[in-house]
Amino acid sequence: MNQKIMYEIVPPSRRSSEQYREKAINSLADSLSRMKSVAMLDIPEIVEENYCGRPYYKNIDNREFASILKKRISKDIVINKVVPYFSTKPKFEEWLDETAKKHKIEKFVFVGGTFKMPYPGPSVLEANRLAHSKGLTFGNIAIPTRPDEAENLAAKTAAGCGFFTTQILFEPEKISNVIKNYAEECRKQNLKPSMFYLSFSPISDIWDVEFFEWLGVHIDEKTKLRLMQADNAGEESVTIVQEIYSKIVSQAGGIVPMGVNIEQVALHNLQLSEKLVEWFSDNG
Numbered sequence: 001m002n003q004k005i006m007y008e009i010v011p012p013s014r015r016s017s018e019q020y021r022e023k024a025i026n027s028l029a030d031s032l033s034r035m036k037s038v039a040m041l042d043i044p045e046i047v048e049e050n051y052c053g054r055p056y057y058k059n060i061d062n063r064e065f066a067s068i069l070k071k072r073i074s075k076d077i078v079i080n081k082v083v084p085y086f087s088t089k090p091k092f093e094e095w096l097d098e099t100a101k102k103h104k105i106e107k108f109v110f111v112g113g114t115f116k117m118p119y120p121g122p123s124v125l126e127a128n129r130l131a132h133s134k135g136l137t138f139g140n141i142a143i144p145t146r147p148d149e150a151e152n153l154a155a156k157t158a159a160g161c162g163f164f165t166t167q168i169l170f171e172p173e174k175i176s177n178v179i180k181n182y183a184e185e186c187r188k189q190n191l192k193p194s195m196f197y198l199s200f201s202p203i204s205d206i207w208d209v210e211f212f213e214w215l216g217v218h219i220d221e222k223t224k225l226r227l228m229q230a231d232n233a234g235e236e237s238v239t240i241v242q243e244i245y246s247k248i249v250s251q252a253g254g255i256v257p258m259g260v261n262i263e264q265v266a267l268h269n270l271q272l273s274e275k276l277v278e279w280f281s282d283n284g
Helices: 018-034 062-072 089-100 124-133 149-158 173-187 204-215 222-227 233-252 266-283
Strands: 005-008 039-042 046-047 054-055 074-082 107-111 137-142 163-169 195-200 259-265
Touching: 018 062, 018 266, 039 062, 062 074, 124 137, 124 149, 124 195, 124 259, 137 149, 137 195, 149 266, 163 204, 163 259, 173 233, 195 233, 204 222, 204 259, 222 233, 233 266, 259 266
Parallel strands: 005 039, 005 259, 039 074, 074 107, 107 137, 137 163, 163 195, 195 259
Antiparallel strands: 046 054
């Protein structure tokens, strides 16, 4: 089994019916049964934040969703947690212990808040240090457009971060530069570089483009035009992802350990995401 392929699954909406959830899980289980090369499932926490930093959780709890998936799918599971939203730092520790002991989940991705403001919960670095002291496996998010990202990532590695998942990528240069600068920071600080899971997702139509941009994904005008002029935007997006990955490998391959994180974002992209997994299994 290829330990370098991770597959991200978004939990269903809290407003979805039991019938819809069962249908979605059946589709996922069927698709994942064919994705033999996927070693880990990454389950994000879907949360929106208002202007004063108050979170709103639109989807079912990802621990609950992970428990459902575990009964159907025999793959390792990583769950994401936005850590600053905890009411206190001790509450985060309670959640961490409960997740490990009750839900049998010991792999995490810790995520920061949306705004630069004081939050009641821990920072990502504080969450890293606590999880590291408990011997847990965890990662963080790499955002290629964030200022001083290489230095930020090195600090997270020093605090015990074992891997990074990137934002969804639709251009190669920024992440390639971050990887090269991060590797140099690790060399200066005598740190072992962490694994980078490069995140990719297919795009089926203009609504996917708009949603991705709302998420903060950078898609340049040339790529958008190429997608919209294609006879089949979904198939074209798969080709674009393949090209971007190849460019990243040519620019930054071999500098740090690399894997891929395939996202489908919405169920209508499931078959296209399966096609990406198949391609990475043969070419990653």
